Amino acid sequence: MFYDDEEIILAKLKRKQRKHASQQQQHEHNTINFNQAVKTKHVRLIPKSRNQERYILDLLDTSQHIVIAHGPAGTGKTYLAMQAAIKAFRNHECDRIVLTRPAVGVEDEKHGFLPGDINAKMEPWTRPLFDILRLYYNARDISRMLEEGMIEISPLAFMRGRTFKDSWIIADEMQNATPGQIKMLMTRIGEHSKIVITGDTEQADRHGAHNGLLDLCNRLTDKSVHGMKVCGFEGRDIQRHAIIDSVLELYKD
Known part of the structure; x- marks a missing residue:
């Protein structure tokens, strides 16, 4: 028997x-x-400013495991990060692209219950990232890639306890994350992975000690950490409509 x-x-x-x-x-x-x-649809990372050139070099540098980009809207922080992730995926340098973003609305805007699975619930926050994906993949392919786990949407709250291997993690709008969330995110990195953290410390729904991106940048001001790079952008790096720089200056305290 x-x-x-x-x-x-x-x-x-x-x-x-x-x-x-x-x-x-x-x-x-x-x-x-x-x-x-x-x-x-070739992925070409073309710098349009000196800071973008430095940023692209850090994105493509395999010895840099965590890259932090901060600066005004329209400077290419998210766009170039997504391009680099797609390029790495196409070159078989990673198995998946993980997208995350704090589920925080503009200022104190309240969001009610959103129907659907986690992808549907996060859609309002990940839409800017998918806008870039759609430049290279059609809607059907993106849907299949989500089903196969080649693209993953992972809310910050669901990342605790996980380890991301062979992945590119794009963490967008991280000025709305807490210092604890930023720390937790960076400790999720596994072998053959890269984390890109982007945001604008001037467009934060969290202020002072609660602003995770600002806290991280302050910690790295006088400290060099092997495998981590910080890229700062300025108004002159803005590549969207020329008036954006004037708008930002108008609301500058």
Whole structure:
């Protein structure tokens, strides 16, 4: 009887191994298909300012595991980070792109219950990131990539206890995160992964000691940490409408 049970267990193990191998082949096949689908849409990270040039070099530098970019809106912080993540994915340097962003509205705007799964609930906050993805992938491909886990939306609140391996993590609008959330995020990094933290300390819904991005930048002001780089942007780096710089200056205290 024991021999029969052992045979059954071995047979199940073999079936499981075959199934895993088949799933792995399908995952690789899907990844190749997605990369082939955008073959004509080359990912070119083209700097339009000196600070963007420094930022791009840090994004592409595999020895920099955490890159922090802070500065005004329209300076390319998120756009270039997403481009670099897509480039890494297409070059098989990572298996997935993880998108996260604090679920905080503008100022004290209250958000009611949002229906749907976690992707649907986070859609209002991740929309700017997906706008960039749509430059390289169509809606159907993005949907499939979400299903396959090649793109993952992970709210900060759900990251505790996880480790992200072989991943590019784009953490956008992190001026709205607390210092504790920033610390937790950075300690989620696993092997062959990169975290890019972006935000504008002047456009924060959290102020003073509660502003995680400002707290992090202050900690790194007089301290150099191997594998971490901070990139600062200014008004002259703005690449959107020229009037944005004037608007920001108008509201500057």
